[in-house]
């Protein structure tokens with residue numbers, strides 16, 4: 001056996017200097033390193049030194065890039081969680097730019113919002129609960145959506161696009177990044193907005209804010225007109241349109257808003273389109289609920305406001321084409337109707353309809369009967385209401401979310417919510433009672449019982465600030481989840497109190513209004529997410545949590561709607577201030593420079609809100625209309641003693657009582 005030519009191990013010998021003891025002193029180690037260095041040849045030493053210098057130079061030059069690279073990965077990680085390997089996406093919305101205000105049709109008001117000196121808001125209500133930094137820390141997790149809630153077809157549509165991840169966000173190649181048009185005085189961060197003009201008389205303030213809303217409407221309309229005219233929805237980032245039913249949904253939804261805002265030129269153009277271009281004789285499946293509340297409701301209210309009989313003709317046309325939906329074994333309507341063929345069917349995967357959908361078409365069809373004297377409309381929706389009134393399966397007046405079109409029974413029972421799929425059932429109980437002159441007592445009874453059911457089963461307070469919220473009940477278990485959709489409730493409660501229902505309804509309305517406002521105020525963009533979860537455990541540090549999949553904002557109206565009612569009935573100016581604040585946030589984070597507003601995917605990131613490239617028709621039909629009515633001092637502009645709003649903000653008359661004989 002030969003010894004190895006070269007040692008392939010290191011022999012460590014502890015020399016005598018340590019006296020046989022282990023000595024790892026620095027001095028000794030330094031000495032032995034030096035000895036090793038001395039043992040190297042000159043060439044070896046030069047090579048080693050050269051390598052060291054190279055390493056140093058390389059390290060210094062590449063540090064920023066490496067650092068940046070890792071920061072990038074962390075950011076992507078923060079934003080998209082699992083998708084950590086994705087390239088860092090370019091920002092779609094850029095720094096705010098100032099835009100020249102358009103020439104208003106009305107006499108020039110004293111100042112436009114973008115010209116006026118602003119001051120910081122007087123924040124009211126409980127203190128803001130999160131520091132900015134804390135909020136950011138709460139943002140981890142993937143942004144891959146999968147929306148939990150939503151109402152009817154509209155929400156299903158949003159869910160579908162969301163389920164595919166962040167697909168609706170258009171960015172990168174081919175799409176020019178759009179800049180939000182901001183109100184520069186509103187400041188660059190939420191902390192410095194909203195802005196209120198200094199030293200204005202109440203009248204000046206009113207004019208200022210009303211013109212602000214008109215300016216927003218005109219901007220939205222400009223985008224629709226240029227890129228989506230006559231189509232259902234504007235896609236403002238890609239400057240095109242989306243078709244849902246192919247019926248000019250946004251245009252019809254916005255008609256009465258233009259009337260109310262006094263935008264006569266825009267109204268005239270839209271009227272012309274309805275009169276000459278709109279045809280319902282189309283082989284297309286439409287959703288009964290969405291078409292009723294947006295199109296039938298929009299045409300009826302525009303008829304009432306303008307007195308133009310063309311709108312009633314169109315309303316009657318679409319109303320009659322929707323009637324096949326009621327031809328089911330139970331008379332509970334199918335969700336979908338082909339308005340050209342006159343056939344109807346449930347969704348492909350079930351014979352169930354959504355409870356909110358079948359119980360939120362009554363105001364419109366009842367009004368159609370009153371106007372046309374054709375009883376079939378009122379009879380059909382009255383039958384649905386009658387059946388739901390006497391159904392088994394409610395809990396303290398709260399209804400399940402689904403109803404079967406064959407059996408007429410509630411299905412998939414056990415979940416009770418005031419959010420998606422049940423919400424407007426409660427709203428229409430009260431509103432039908434009001435519409436009919438407060439005579440149909442079963443609506444009132446069901447409504448009162450349901451509100452007691454809410455108090456008993458769904459109301460809790462958050463921790464640490466004690467915000468009153470409406471959660472959900474799932475098979476006996478309370479869940480502190482609240483959809484933004486639930487924010488219709490403060491307004492509805494206040495409306496009931498105005499019509500003589502107990503005062504404690506108004507008290508509850510005030511508390512819930514505060515909560516809905518906080519759902520905006522506590523987000524970094526100042527805009528509410530679609531769904532929040534409240535903390536209820538003692539010792540929680542923040543009241544509101546937002547799951548990554550729930551961070552989107554669809555420009556929904558419910559909070560602004562409730563602010564309108566609360567202001568009308570209490571005259572507390574804070575509700576107007578809150579509404580103004582919300583409008584500034586929409587302007588800051590959702591306004592697209594080339595026209596229109598876009599829904600966004602992330603209300604928690606003001607720098608990267610991820611536009612979804614869609615302006616929902618209810619932004620013009622509801623959000624901006626309620627905003628305008630909130631700021632208007634003219635109580636006769638849609639008096640709440642003469643009109644009742646349908647769930648899409650289309651005002652329908654309260655029926656005059658029949659003359660006594």
Ligand code: DMJ
Nearest residue numbers: 151424556557618647648
């Ligand atoms: C609108 O279509 C109506 O307000 C409906 O009742 C709920 N969904 C949207 C607004 O969020």
